[in-house]
Amino acid sequence: MLSMKNISKVYQTEKVQTHALRDFNLEVKEGEFIAVTGPSGSGKTTFLNIAGMLEPFSSGEFMLDDVNVGTLSDNERADLRNQKIGFIFQGFNLIPDLNLYENIEVPLRYRGIKAAERKLRIEECLEKVGLASRAKHLPQQLSGGQQQRVAIARALAGKPRFLLADEPTGNLDSLMARQVMELLENINTEGSTIIMVTHDQELARRAPRNIQVVDGQLADFTLYQNKSSDSV
């Protein structure tokens, strides 16, 4: 469970104060798949970064599975992030001179996971995203859609309860975007809670729950009862 109550975020630069989020309220239940849409600059990335504990919030209460995030030390917060959160970004963020296997391995090493366990997880995750035969390839030898699947495998290798995706299909053509969406749907079915920011209305409609951020607040939300893709 992820819950935000009256979360506000103020960015203060020399002359300008920006309220990126104001009194933002949201409850996310275990196993949900949520698409987040809204105008540019409305606070979507800020919300996602706060949800992933990548940046602090200014006020309000943020609970992640009964842990009050605002009360944690830097180390406790980093541990919680490593345990529970996986990220996927628009630009894939793969390391260009490491092969796919090594790319997935980096965060596992960082978490102190032993070699044998790393190998198991990496092979399983590469299999899951359909790239098992490409383990030795470099990112540049793959299409954009395949690179994003590696980034998804890297996130999955951490066994995250929450998968946070910021415009994961923003750099992909519509076919590849759909493949990435299908992969996310499978991952969700297997139990990860997914929150995905997207500009793509068609993809958003495929998610079981849509929320919209406008001016730093949840504007509206629609619960789509029927997940079948009648809109596609």
Ligand code: ADP
């Ligand atoms: P979205 O993801 O919906 O496009 P963002 O969350 O990126 O919106 O930004 C929300 C608001 O906060 C915007 O007005 C943006 O300019 C501002 N903002 C975001 N990051 C920073 C930052 N690091 N410093 C100052 N202002 C920022």
Ligand code: ADP
């Ligand atoms: P920096 O100081 O390098 O710009 P940040 O802007 O990420 O780093 O964070 C500023 C301070 O807020 C740091 O002490 C950081 O540990 C803390 N912080 C970061 N994320 C959170 C969070 N989700 N909740 C509370 N504090 C946080």
